[in-house]
Amino acid sequence: MSNVQLNSRTGAIALSDRVGRISVSSTLAVMMEAEKLRAEGADIVDFGAGEPDFPTPDNVKEAAIRAIRDNFSKYTAAGGTSEVRAAIAYRHATDFGTSYAPAEVIATAGGKQAIFNLISCLINPGDDVLLPVPFWVTFRDVINYAGGRAILVETREEENFDLTAEMVKEALTPRTRLVIVNSPSNPSGAVIPAPELERILEVTANHGALLLTDECYCHFLYEDKPFSVAALPGAKEHVAVVGSLSKTYAMTGWRLGYALAPAPVVSAMVKLQSHSTSNPSSIAQKAAVEGLTGPQDSVQVMLKEYHRRRDFVIERLHGIPGVTCTVPRGAFYAYPNVAAFLHSGDHPGAKSGGTASPNEMAKKLLREAGVAVVPGEAFGTEHHFRISYATSMENLAEGLRRIKRFFSEQTH
Ligand SMILES: Cc1ncc(COP(=O)(O)O)c(C=O)c1O
Structure with missing residues (x-):
């Protein structure tokens, strides 16, 4: 039966x-x-x-081959080795001037897992999440999966789909726990200028909501200089950064992403990950260390x-x-x-x-x-x-x- x-x-x-x-x-x-x-x-x-x-760049491939030859083939810590977490923090510090401790870093199987873990750990049924339109489809689905409500923030095409602090402020509800930004944006390619992102952070922090900033395309900017809102003074406790090696180092199939967030959020994400996928691939972690700390040409x-x-x-x-x-x-x-x-x-x-x-x-x-x-x-x-x-x-x-x-x- x-x-x-x-x-x-x-x-x-x-x-x-x-x-x-x-x-x-x-x-x-x-x-x-x-x-x-x-x-x-x-x-x-x-x-x-x-x-x-x-x-994928040759130096990254070589690092993975070395890891295989060295039998780096066991489970690692669920949130990634201390080496890869240090490499993630190092790259972010070097590119943007942030300063993240190992307890504030998690390595994940792609940026998608970082987003999934983060939203799962923060959103209760009935919580609101602000999502600017157009949005990358996964955000809406993961919010729905978690039982949250996606509050869509319309941008204007005549204004290049630019998101402003004013738009965010108007859309906030008493139940807004999370505000998502993705700059540069998939699908529109819109970029939120640094001063506007600073104003958005001010609005979200004052409201007591966390700002999830998806930086998966942060190195592919044509007019602006790379910038992370997490680098602003006092920002770290109000911001969760999601990033990925998929696009930056042409490593989509390797599945290596990360989040930088307040330590209690990271430790909840590690706990969740320890019962789902455990660590991202040990080989991909070694490759990521080379990608993040090696030449960036x-x-x-x-x-x-x-x-x-x-x-x-x-x-x-x-x-x-x-x-x-x-x-x-x-x-x-x-x-x-x-x-x-x-x-x-x-x-x-x-x-x-x-x-x-x-x-x-x-x-x-x-x-x-x-x-x-x-x-x-x-x-x-x-x-x-x-x-x-x-x-x-x-x-x-x-x-x-x-x-x-x-x-x-x-x-x-
Ligand atoms: C905006 C955005 N965030 C995150 C991701 C996640 O990429 P990955 O899971 O390959 O790291 C993607 C992939 O297309 C994306 O477009």
């Missing part, structure tokens, strides 16, 4: 309410659909994947190339009649507005005969033009899709040529 609990009405296996509150990451859904078409022989240009097309090489691609993509997008796009100041995404091709009718200039939503449009673009993009619904907006330009110039030129042709056919 099975002891799996079945729903008495439908006969289906009853899953938890928690997991019912989240959905499959739509970024992954697009990648899977593109992969399927490719396996059937279709020629797909993939602008969906949010990961560097560069290989590869980051500058990638930044220069992303900058070149950013300029190219924006110029091409601006050359498509009906498409508008704010200029991203960081990360490696463009977030074009395609409202003119949607027939929802709630915006001036909408064409008849178009598709109803970015979701439908992305499917059509994939099937008819062979280009994979992520529809804006995933990021909380209704008139956009996201293009990742972490791919070769050749792919960018071909994909944008296809997109231009696709839209010229939509309007005729």
